[in-house]
Amino acid sequence: MxxxxxxxxxxxxxxxxxxxxxxxxxxxxxxxxxxxxGFIFLSATLVMMIGITFEYPRTALNLKIVSGIxxxxxxxxxxxxxxxxxSYVSYVITNGIILLVFALIARxxxxxxx
Numbered sequence: 775m776x777x778x779x780x781x782x783x784x785x786x787x788x789x790x791x792x793x794x795x796x797x798x799x800x801x802x803x804x805x806x807x808x809x810x811x812g813f814i815f816l817s818a819t820l821v822m823m824i825g826i827t828f829e830y831p832r833t834a835l836n837l838k839i840v841s842g843i844x845x846x847x848x849x850x851x852x853x854x855x856x857x858x859x860x861s862y863v864s865y866v867i868t869n870g871i872i873l874l875v876f877a878l879i880a881r882x883x884x885x886x887x888x
Contacts, residue, residue: 782825789817
């Protein structure tokens, strides 16, 4: 596994701009929560997708596909919580479970080393 700092900074900047868009919606009453949680979730998936390279091509492809799927899932989840007035608890539980499932799947794929 090799960390690419320039690609990672670009991924973090893209995540920040997306979260800034979510936070600037007029109907968003959970601005701080969606801002912090969305940035953590989006940046974790996007850095894994474009900021890290792997030695094995199968591992790299599988991790990039899983990261892309969870990135889209994070976008949809944060968009829903930005538009609807849902509770903080439901946001933390929903996005926390999704993020932990992503981490578990990514770790499992990485440990297979194919």
